[in-house]
Amino acid sequence: MSTNVNTPAKEKNKLGSLVKAFRHYYTPFIISIVLLITSVIFTILTPGMIRNLTNEISPVGKEAVAGNFVINMDNVTHDALTLVAYVGIAFLSGFISGFILNTIIQRFSKDLRKQITAKINNMPLDYFDTTQTGDILSVITNDVDILSTSLQNSVGMLVQSGVMLVGVFVAMFIACWQMALVVVCSLPIMLIIISLTFKFALPLFDKNQKLLGEVNATVEENYSGQLVIKAFNAEEKKVEEFREKNDLFGTILYKSQAIGTLIEPAMQFVSYLTYAAVLIVAGLLFASGSISDIGVITGFIVYVSLFQEPLAQIGQASSTIQLGNAACNRVFTFLEQEELPDEGEKKQLLDHDHIRGEVEFKDVCFGYDPKKLTITNFSGKIKPGMKVAIIGPTGAGKTTLVNLLMRFYEITSGDILVDGVSIKKMSRQELRQIFGMILQETWVINGTLRENIVYNLKNVDENRLQEILEETNLSHYVSTLPQGLDTEIQKESALSAGQKQLVTIARAMTENAPMLILDEATSNVDTRTEILIQKAMDSLTSGRTSFVIAHRLSTIKNADLIFVMKDGNIVETGNHDSLMELGGLYSEIYNSQFN
Known part of the structure; x- marks a missing residue:
């Protein structure tokens, strides 16, 4: 570095x-x-x-x-x-x-x-x-x-x-x-x-x-x-x-x-x-x-x-x-470092009240180092409302794929379409408005717990906020705080790693975006809490096109479609049952976790 x-x-x-x-x-x-x-x-x-x-x-x-x-x-x-x-x-x-x-x-x-x-x-x-x-x-x-x-x-x-x-x-x-x-x-x-x-x-x-x-x-x-x-x-x-x-x-x-x-x-x-x-x-x-x-x-x-x-x-x-x-x-x-291109003149291309959630990857190639591609000729089509799980060994390109979808990085070649519109033609602001993200790396700001959950949103309904606290198993923790949601927290000391992740999950639920990305969203919580949150996650992803990256395969058994990645390419596609019958890399990874 x-x-x-x-x-x-x-x-x-x-x-x-x-x-x-x-x-x-x-x-x-x-x-x-x-x-x-x-x-x-x-x-x-x-x-x-x-x-x-x-x-x-x-x-x-x-x-x-x-x-x-x-x-x-x-x-x-x-x-x-x-x-x-x-x-x-x-x-x-x-x-x-x-x-x-x-x-x-x-x-x-x-x-x-x-x-x-x-x-x-x-x-x-x-x-x-x-x-x-x-x-x-x-x-x-x-x-x-x-x-x-x-x-x-x-x-x-x-x-x-x-x-x-x-x-x-x-x-x-x-x-x-x-x-x-x-x-x-x-x-x-x-x-x-x-x-x-x-x-x-x-x-x-x-x-x-x-x-x-x-x-x-x-x-x-x-x-x-x-x-x-x-x-x-x-x-x-x-x-x-x-x-x-x-x-x-x-x-x-x-x-x-x-x-x-x-x-x-x-x-x-x-x-x-x-x-x-x-x-x-x-x-x-x-x-x-x-x-x-x-x-x-x-x-x-x-x-x-x-x-x-x-x-x-x-x-x-x-x-x-x-x-x-x-x-x-x-x-x-x-x-004088190079900045991201200005996209102020780009107009909104999608009707955000009627997002279907169809996503298509067309021969996507990308490399952090232009001389060495991490993802090569990646193609796949996701139908509206599907829950798509992306699994694979470390370094296979799972998180990179999501980063490209959000335009955190620009693809080297190929294209990604959302509801038939190329993300290259969409502004980053519009693209990120239609995706909610729950990341493995939690991020908490110095401020009140309410500010951390609501974050950049305005006029959030209080009743809905209380429902989210119940669904994410945060309500008990909030009840122990002297000022409830309005208690000041310090990002390094006030919350455990698991509680920080619950806050990020609540933040995504509050945003209520039409499409979701979950990158190891429950990696820092215990098994019991994970089971409780999983119900909320299933409710959250219902009817929404969602991308789930998970190493715990028990959390993605009910996925509509599973992409198994290796060395930047999709090597297997299907649901849990079909991939287990195939007896390939997915079944090998699954059996290694449960045998």
Whole structure:
């Protein structure tokens, strides 16, 4: 079984898909960016005011009077208030921008979760057959959270850093081109550090997210299989398997984070070298008279800080950006998986109030693996109202046949007709409305017992519901519950395996579909309960075309027609008496159970 979310060996970058999915938020995003640019512009203007203030209070360049100099407090006050105004506007614009950006990113994350939920309901079953549940859950939870966090921490920062770099770059050359060149010389070094970090860390972050999915899949598998693990004393083995995967995940996580965190001290080292070089050049320029006031130097030091800060931010956020990129690839790879074809335009083809129940299989071929067919050239015709039993050894194709009838899987070739209409022409919704299903694998939701039985139906008659409880032998159990049918149940603990199956049988009875499919419907109940339920099942199937898959042949002796399957084909057909007289596979299986 695959442990990845059906991704190719080398995932394509999905940033284009992310931008496309974000299109509904372009307007508030642009408003946020405009406010962010406004904040950056006023931040860039602050060094100019600092320069003016420095010159106002500095004796350099001023006319000395008796060894003292005169400070114009009006100018100082004006410049100080202007500086405060610039900082205030920058803060307010940045705050509003961040609020808008964070809001739309949270809403975008909500939209992603809605899309994933809708996607799951529209994906073919074979996807879930080849993908571990824990890995899918990791995409839905961890990857969406990481993508959301990455967007929050990086989008605004990247835009702000880009605008800041360009603005400060221009301002530095206007202030002093000689010192600006010194700063520019440090830029390639910083870019090399960032690019090397991305080059070595990005593959590790991609692998990190995939391994996280595998670890989650292992945890989910161990959690759901606790009964088997304990029964076979496999705790140590499972712990060791988890430890191996978790240790590998920890190693990759350590390497990726280590490389990501190396960038910050490296950038700081380059920053301090740049400060030193700028001060040396400033001293030479001041000594030579190229700079006449000290304010240019103090203002330029602020420019250097503003220029280095965006690069440092990018470096510090590189781990988050790369992790977000890996999560983005997994989320959109999942969202771009092939879905079931849309059948919204298909019209209802059958009169559901007058379903005859004739079913015909015409040369049906199917294989879960296209290169290996499970069912080959299966043909058979079922008359309306017949009770059809399907038996055979494990792996003969019994449940597969039913899955094809319900279009859980599409047939490879051939056709299946219901009342003369091809199921290919019918919508899945219409087809599944005319079939009630009782499966061997029980499924109970967290909710009241009533919600579990009624499930997707509305306006169910209370008297009929009570009759169903009697027929399924559930009435006594319901009477012991504190709130009867309205008692909340937990699917893992409140009901036994047999009681869960009785609930699924009651659910099918409540649906009252014109045709029925029973796949080992009484496999989890005891013999006495089975006998009681069998009467209800006989009443339920009376007059309805029904397909019964059973290993207990005592439950299908009264079937109108029995299909005996082997290796994907019908090898014997008839009723119980005729098949026993034939002395073939059916009689062999029957005698093995009762001798």
